[in-house]
Amino acid sequence: MNVELSKLLHDDKSLYVLEGYGGKQIDQWPFFYFIRQFFDGNEDKAKGLWVDWLTDQYLKYGSFEKNIGGMHGGSVQNYALGSSGCNSPSSLTHADIKRGALALVERRISMMRSIRDEGFNVKKNGRVIALKVIRNNKVHYVLKGGHHRAATLLALEYTTFPNLLILTPVTYEALHFGRKVINLLWRRIT
Numbered sequence: 001m002n003v004e005l006s007k008l009l010h011d012d013k014s015l016y017v018l019e020g021y022g023g024k025q026i027d028q029w030p031f032f033y034f035i036r037q038f039f040d041g042n043e044d045k046a047k048g049l050w051v052d053w054l055t056d057q058y059l060k061y062g063s064f065e066k067n068i069g070g071m072h073g074g075s076v077q078n079y080a081l082g083s084s085g086c087n088s089p090s091s092l093t094h095a096d097i098k099r100g101a102l103a104l105v106e107r108r109i110s111m112m113r114s115i116r117d118e119g120f121n122v123k124k125n126g127r128v129i130a131l132k133v134i135r136n137n138k139v140h141y142v143l144k145g146g147h148h149r150a151a152t153l154l155a156l157e158y159t160t161f162p163n164l165l166i167l168t169p170v171t172y173e174a175l176h177f178g179r180k181v182i183n184l185l186w187r188r189i190t
Helices: 014-019 030-039 043-061 075-084 094-118 147-155 169-189
Strands: 129-135 138-143 165-167
Touching (some): 030 094, 030 147, 043 075, 129 169
Parallel strands (some): 129 165
């Protein structure tokens, strides 16, 4: 389903809410500011601010699980571990974390340039799931992924996010629970 960008909300995991952007519209997301700066021609400034923000977020939330909005096991940590040769997140230095953040930002910038230069292609990165919710008697869609794509589309003045997979919160949780059960069973038989 194609959904108006104005109806999309950031995932509302508890740490995102604590930081002030969980459950908010795209133009209120911290990384939307960096993406807008980037497309306004301030590429180096945007990149530096984004890396600094991610590094700061990791220092605050690197030990918290992703299911509540933490960064443990996330991209910054994985890139930092890969580039540092460390086996444990507790061994990462500030410089390692910053390198991990830079690697993530460079991947996001590559994605942003691709959307700008080639248009949005849902087949490139797969469909994005959003949950249909009603807030203040208005229909909104809470993204469960694709946040950087949504922010890029808005910065490039698109009006809709194409081909979202819309689920109800109950269906989403049931699918999530089912995946956990399958993974648990798979580990027991292998």
